[in-house]
Amino acid sequence: METLAGPDATSSAAPAPASGRGHRVLALVGELMIIAGALLGLYVVWQLFYTDVEANNTQKQVVEELDWAYTAPITAGSGSSDEQATIPNELKLGPDTAPVMAEPKNGTTFATFYVPRWGADYVKPISEGVDRHTILDRLGIGHYPHTGMPGEKGNFAISAHRTTYGKPFNRIAELKSGDSLVVQTEEAWYVYKVTSHDIVRPTQVEVIAPVPNDPGAEPDNHYITLTSCHPMYSAAERFVVWGELEYWSPVGNGIPEELLEVPES
Amino acid sequence: MIFPAVWNALPGPRWVRAILLTALLAAAVWTLFEYVFPWVSVTFGIQDQSVGDG
Numbered sequence: 001m002e003t004l005a006g007p008d009a010t011s012s013a014a015p016a017p018a019s020g021r022g023h024r025v026l027a028l029v030g031e032l033m034i035i036a037g038a039l040l041g042l043y044v045v046w047q048l049f050y051t052d053v054e055a056n057n058t059q060k061q062v063v064e065e066l067d068w069a070y071t072a073p074i075t076a077g078s079g080s081s082d083e084q085a086t087i088p089n090e091l092k093l094g095p096d097t098a099p100v101m102a103e104p105k106n107g108t109t110f111a112t113f114y115v116p117r118w119g120a121d122y123v124k125p126i127s128e129g130v131d132r133h134t135i136l137d138r139l140g141i142g143h144y145p146h147t148g149m150p151g152e153k154g155n156f157a158i159s160a161h162r163t164t165y166g167k168p169f170n171r172i173a174e175l176k177s178g179d180s181l182v183v184q185t186e187e188a189w190y191v192y193k194v195t196s197h198d199i200v201r202p203t204q205v206e207v208i209a210p211v212p213n214d215p216g217a218e219p220d221n222h223y224i225t226l227t228s229c230h231p232m233y234s235a236a237e238r239f240v241v242w243g244e245l246e247y248w249s250p251v252g253n254g255i256p257e258e259l260l261e262v263p264e265s
Numbered sequence: 266m267i268f269p270a271v272w273n274a275l276p277g278p279r280w281v282r283a284i285l286l287t288a289l290l291a292a293a294v295w296t297l298f299e300y301v302f303p304w305v306s307v308t309f310g311i312q313d314q315s316v317g318d319g
Binding site: 027 | 268305
């Protein structure tokens with residue numbers, strides 16, 4: 001240590017002047033590798049942390065801007081514990097009478113999504129389209145164009161990231177049969193119950209057919225389909241969850257009681 | 266090579282260069298985060314979750 005501090009030691013330990021061509025090439029390669037390493041590191045930071053920060057902010061803002069959306073989950077735990085009225089039994093209406101809205105323009109946020117299993121504070125917007133850059137990476141949950149709308153006889157199919165970009169479907173693998181999937185539109189609440197799940201290849205588009213896994217069949221029930229990536233942090237396969245509509249109710253008569261019951265196991 | 270060249274290309278005394286360099290790096294990171302990385306992620310299909318060609 002001390003010897004290195006001496007002027008003689010440093011000058012003698014210093015490398016020969018980098019005058020040779022080989023030296024300069026080596027220095028350039030070294031610097032390029034340092035830059036490449038920094039870029040890769042920055043990419044990881046961006047993908048794993050920054051996309052969450054950015055997308056969560058956007059999605060929260062989108063939900064708050066929907067003046068009809070139930071946003072109590074956003075403020076849950078902030079002290080305001082006023083009792084929410086729940087939808088009375090006589091207003092829980094059968095699937096066959098469910099109102100079906102027209103499919104909106106690409107990029108329009110038309111519904112909100114609540115999953116008690118994912119926490120009492122879980123609320124995410126649902127927007128039209130499954131384009132990565134404009135919908136899924138920013139707005140969160142996307143609706144597959146030309147699949148059913150909420151409440152429709154057929155298949156209401158939605159997709160979202162399981163990791164990063166606000167990860168709306170982060171805990172999709174925790175869903176169990178009977179769990180509630182609640183959709184709110186400007187007009188109505190739709191309460192679906194999970195029936196099954198599967199892990200498929202990305203090419204298996206029959207999972208979002210009007211009758212899941214039976215393309216071409218006439219719609220026979222009011223299905224919901226959630227797709228996300230599998231395994232986590234990969235795009236190799238897709239995790240798919242199906243559910244069926246249990247009841248619907250016009251908005252304005254309280255909230256579905258399912259929203260207040262976070263399943264324990 | 267690159268690093269000394271950038272340093273020498275910046276004007277002013279040391280502390281001015283240090284500030285300029287920090288600003289340049291911040292601008293580079295911002296461009297990467299807002300434009301380059303989103304494009305890379307979508308173009309190379311990293312983290313896709315839809316069925317179909319997505």
